[in-house]
Amino acid sequence: MTWAVVGASAGLGRAISECLARQRRSLLLVASDARDLEAHAADLRVCFGAEARVLAHDGADHAALADAMGRALEGQDVEGLIFPIGSVDGTDDGRLGGPRAEEMLRINLLSVVSVVSRLLPGMMDRGRGVIVGFSSIAAARGRSRNVVYSASKRALESYFESLRHLAEPRGVVVALYCLGYVDTNLAFGQRLLLPKADSTALAARICEELGNRRGKRYLPAIWGPVTWTLRHLPWAAFRRLRF
């Protein structure tokens, strides 16, 4: 039984795949650059004796990615699909050009949609499997920064609600983690309101809960009430916030 991690070569994806390798799960590691993937897979083989295959593919080319993953997983029981994939852009302030905005939507949303649509039927036929997605606290409420990124993550949240509605009655567990600040390259060098969570600790938590956790969850948990407050802040107050 194979676990596929899409976005496995860095940050949280790398930490999650390391956790899975420690549990001796069979892995398909997917990311855009073969050099990162080969190095990561080699490390997991040496350190944990894990079976780790790699697939280098750009998430922006989502239909081709789904085809490639379908071929790579042909004839195998897919136990889990994990999507720690995402793209942000420091110039995403409402003036982002069409092609780049489209690329972000492809990576953040459509790559997940395409891969799931390709592999979900098999999982539902077997009546088992786990699908895990990752949203962001940036999706809590639209603001003048991370405009397209937030929109794509909010769309992803809606998609995962639908996915849960569709797949859970057929035995597939669907979970969506809404991440706060994490100590990865996405947050490096930024002055932030709250401390950054350690990606290794988050990965351990997520891997512990695989197959048991359903629905949406904030990580770290403190972001649940923070997000709730932001959502319910009157517009007159929210519009004054600069973050």
Added chain:
Amino acid sequence: MARRPADLRSGGEARRDRPVSGGAGRGFASAEAELVSFDGGTRCRQTLVRPDRYRHLEQLGPKELRIVRGGGYSYAAASFGAGATVQDVRAFDRILAFDGTRGILECEAGTTLGKLFRVCAPRGWFLPVQAGYPRITIGGCIAADVHGKNQFRDGNFSRQVESLRLFHPARGVMTADRESGAELLDLTCGGLGLSGHILSARLRLARLPGRRVRVRRTRIPRLEDTMALLEAAAAHATFLYTWQNLTLHGDTLGRGFLYAGEFLEDGEGADAPESRVVAVDADTRAGLRLQLLNGGTTKAFNLAYEALQAVAPDEREIGLHDLLFPVARKVLYFRLFGGAGFHEMQVIVPRDAFATVARELRRRLSAEPFPVALASCKLFQGTPALLRFDGSGVCLALDFPRGPASGRFAAWVDALVRDVRGLPNIIKDSRLGMDTVRACYPGYEAFSKALHRLDPQRLYRSEVSERLAL
């Protein structure tokens, strides 16, 4: 030397630059950071980038000054300074291959010594030459050509380096091994990170005789006895070092202990995983505002340590992890120097000059007592080359608190070392001047010329390279 194209890419498709955070839109995270040398002697504010994918390494401008940084544990500022962009490459810490039959391991340069120990020791292998803290990276060990407590038997770190992959923006990825690229290998081992970015290294491991070491302690009556006792113990010891008290007066100055360790072949268990390692870096080391180990307390500190050692058993068994990484359990010692920091001077004193150095130290410290917090000796056997800290004799290390008089004492030691044709360790001393290095290192000119041949633009720069005019 095998050359490859200047692009690091080997299969991944090109991607547009994507600013991630706080950076200048160059496709990777960057920040303005204040970096400090481990001894607290050098501080610089500059751009720090933290690449975590290979494509990030290609995204600095081709003429942009840069320097690679691992754990940041160098006492001298070898991984920052000179206005260069600092590339923190600790994310590149993966083991690429392991041949459990021949004991050959290939890893990325950001891999830590602690990780290698965790992976190799259970399989019966280890790196015989290690630096003293498990979070030091392999790249750092190569760039500083570090040594351990067994230098007289196993040499420096470079002896176990089979080959390297190195990136330089003007030359692409280069492979250097002993057959092809020996000059580049030579330049990079002990090259202070100035010859390029070490991507990965193939290392030759040694069979692990056991996981525990028996350490025997013997008395050293006075400083002048050190050399003879070290040489006598060397015949039957694998690890050898001393601790000596230079805050005493009269005949007892330099009194202390010699520690000789050897593997217990049937040693079992008592493994010390990295979770027991007390975390420290250059920032947290300097966390205390007060310098608690200072001119007024150093003597008491030494006497207390000596008393504790004296009541401990003469012979004890310790885990290899604890022996290889003593700093992991002695972090408090470094913290006691506080924000003001400390000096460490480490010099190889030629065998025939040790008596002179001991005599001069006695004369100086008797006339003008000085708070030497730690004095320690190891036996060295080797040949100096380029800027590598290697040679034959006694390696004498002195730690003392940084203060108004410390610079004068350090300058006096510099002059003594020059007089006896000793060799100061560049990586341990953040104030060592170019004149001293040029006078003591016969390979200084050769290193400088080879470096400029390899890199006429001198893209890899640090405070150390500027201070030493490299």
